Amino acid sequence: MVTSTEKFSELLTGTAELRAEVELVVNAAPVMDVHTHLFPPEFKELSLFGIDELLTYHYLTAETFRSARIPYDRFWAMSKMDQADLVWKTLFVDNTPTSEAAQGIISVLDVFRLDTRARELNEARAFFNSQNLSDHIDQVFDIAGVSGVVMTNDPLDEAESRIWKSGGNGDRRFKSSLRLDRLFNGFESRSAPSIRRMLDQSIQLLNPVYIAASLPADFQYPSNDSREWLLDEVVLPAAKEHGLALTLMIGVRRGVNPGLREAGDGLGRADVSAIESLCERYRDVKFLVTFLSRENQHELCVAARKFNNLMPFGCWWFLNNPSIVSEITRERLELLGQSFIPQHSDARVLEQLIYKWKHARRQIADALCSSYEQLLHNGRAVTREEIARDVRRMFEGNFNEWVGQS
Numbered sequence: 001m002v003t004s005t006e007k008f009s010e011l012l013t014g015t016a017e018l019r020a021e022v023e024l025v026v027n028a029a030p031v032m033d034v035h036t037h038l039f040p041p042e043f044k045e046l047s048l049f050g051i052d053e054l055l056t057y058h059y060l061t062a063e064t065f066r067s068a069r070i071p072y073d074r075f076w077a078m079s080k081m082d083q084a085d086l087v088w089k090t091l092f093v094d095n096t097p098t099s100e101a102a103q104g105i106i107s108v109l110d111v112f113r114l115d116t117r118a119r120e121l122n123e124a125r126a127f128f129n130s131q132n133l134s135d136h137i138d139q140v141f142d143i144a145g146v147s148g149v150v151m152t153n154d155p156l157d158e159a160e161s162r163i164w165k166s167g168g169n170g171d172r173r174f175k176s177s178l179r180l181d182r183l184f185n186g187f188e189s190r191s192a193p194s195i196r197r198m199l200d201q202s203i204q205l206l207n208p209v210y211i212a213a214s215l216p217a218d219f220q221y222p223s224n225d226s227r228e229w230l231l232d233e234v235v236l237p238a239a240k241e242h243g244l245a246l247t248l249m250i251g252v253r254r255g256v257n258p259g260l261r262e263a264g265d266g267l268g269r270a271d272v273s274a275i276e277s278l279c280e281r282y283r284d285v286k287f288l289v290t291f292l293s294r295e296n297q298h299e300l301c302v303a304a305r306k307f308n309n310l311m312p313f314g315c316w317w318f319l320n321n322p323s324i325v326s327e328i329t330r331e332r333l334e335l336l337g338q339s340f341i342p343q344h345s346d347a348r349v350l351e352q353l354i355y356k357w358k359h360a361r362r363q364i365a366d367a368l369c370s371s372y373e374q375l376l377h378n379g380r381a382v383t384r385e386e387i388a389r390d391v392r393r394m395f396e397g398n399f400n401e402w403v404g405q406s
């Protein structure tokens, strides 16, 4: 009789049992969501959930403007409920919800057994409005298999700072980060010591797992500009002294179409050598990096092969689509083995965790399975143990190692 230990270390020599096992492990493995815009209930209006927030997500408003001929100012003048009604009618009733963001809504409604073909939102509203938020958070984290999320915390945001100063976050599943876009992209001339003081106080107050910033497609390093000064004189010395990783999200072009508000950002191909220079100059700092442009993904993999203080993560924003997640994950498996973080959700609304991880796990399982099948055909079978180890590393281990968490 095969014991469970032997079963666990049994070689999987059949492609059907291999695929079944990979899907089982990938779908059951807890994941650390390394970048989100989620907040726990203490952060009040910053903590978004429910059908109206889900439907007015900027991915869906952008898509709605392509089909509903409504002037921007009239849309933004509408109440959130009226906006959600228009998004639902336009993308889910008058058209078939085939886009990834629309399919996400369907996945969420389906999980809660709500009618995915309803002509109006009464049933969905009644359901979400009846939820107790903290129980709902537990349920959503459980369904999505998320062990924790990293928030996006702006130390220069007064509303948020007030909440941190009045007690902040009591939920250990919500990890904080120190997001410095206002410093990097709206640089006001402040002295290095005063910025450093602000950073040290914010690190004390928020206890972040990393320092972060999004950077435009034309980001250069070295560049002899205020960003280089900020990195060299303040941010990287602070990261080193506090033992914090630096997370950089590169390639966004903010406000390409301001009329779309949050949905108005675009992307551009960036120069990956800027990251190589940073990793070279700061060998003792760990960098978590994601690029927004599809054209930068292969370059990022190759840069990570050159610098072991560089951890590629996620298929960010416009890359978070099944066909592209599949392509990027396969390329990373081929060039980096398991030394990368496959995905982050970038969730802005709580229930998005459900679909973003359901859809990501599907592509990651598929890519991983192809990799193991090739290995089998090349002469080496894997065990259940090895699959569980590899998935654990990609879903939590790499991040925990990078931010010094066990």
Ligand code: FIX
Pocket (backbone or CB within 6 Å): 152, 214, 249, 262, 316, 317, 346, 348
């Ligand atoms: O910079 C970021 O963190 C981006 O993820 C956001 O600005 C963006 O609006 C978003 O939500 C992408 O998914």
Ligand code: ZN
Pocket (backbone or CB within 6 Å): 035, 036, 037, 152, 346
């Ligand atoms: Zn984000």
